[in-house]
Amino acid sequence: MITVEEAKAHCRIEHDAEDGLVSSLIAAAFRQIENRTGQAFEKVDGAEMVLDALPSGTGGIELKWTPVRAVNQVVYLDPLGGEQTLSAGDLSLDGRGVYPVLYPAAEWPASKSQRASVKVTADIGHAELPADVRAAALLIVGHLYENREAVVIGTIATDLPMGVELLLAPYVIHRMG
Template identity: 85%
Template sequence: MITVEEAKAHCRIEHGAEDGLITSLIAAAFRHIENRTGQTFDKVDNAEMVLDALPAGSAAIELQWTPVRAIQGLVYLDPQGGEQTLSAADLSLDVRGVYPMLYPVNEWPESKVQRASVKVTADIGYTELPADVRAAALLIIGHLYENREAVVIGTIATDLPMGVELLLAPYVIHRVG
């Protein structure tokens, strides 16, 4: 999503001695952004969500990620313990809510009730990183690069009026409960 070269340009680093550090700061920035917003910004193909059973009838399965680009399929154990597959054509994805909902085209088949007896596979995350999220990530990377300790002594610090929180605000999913 953000390359080492982009982060180095933002931090005005002209050498390669700290490429490993920059790589870890990029990862840390994205984990912070994803935790803060509740969204997945890193593009991940074939992410898996595990359930203990399929719902009854045509009830929805609330997916744990947002956004979901595509559903690849669903694998479940039937009541006899045999592995069965539902393809993307057998499933309907509703992305209108905060978290996408997965429905069967008809009704869910009966499944075995057992730990991890159902696996949903999906492609998740943004195909292209939004510009404001990119700017927030670069601000976080720059801050972590310049401030390598938990406490800075002898300086007065203030948040930028148009800093990270403002840039991420449109993407935050507010959690209740």
């Protein structure tokens, strides 16, 4: 992530009066980047994904995040309703696709099929923020700081040819359908 100090230096802010605003602009910039690219750039340890049942056999579970640094555990209800846990050692993560797929070491155990009976916990996000994503985030923060209203009157504006879209293009996951 970007610190408030980095964003203030980028925006040439020399006082602390707007630190709260700058912090919220950083969060907004990363939400925009994550929505635009379909990737998680903020490191989150212990992100959760809920399912209604485990697959049968050896099929995989496509995780909703990319990238996934590690899968911590899968907690599920067995057919009798008892809570069971599969640890990281019982699981295999295939990160070759756009969204990583989680497989069992052997095969999935039987699980109760009911709403929210399975919870996958994982550490997600890039281990280090790529330099081009950092630059795009700072451009967005600077734009939001300078333009605090939805409409700017009396100006002519143009997108920078080497701006945010160009910087984020390698990270965009194109969706079908």
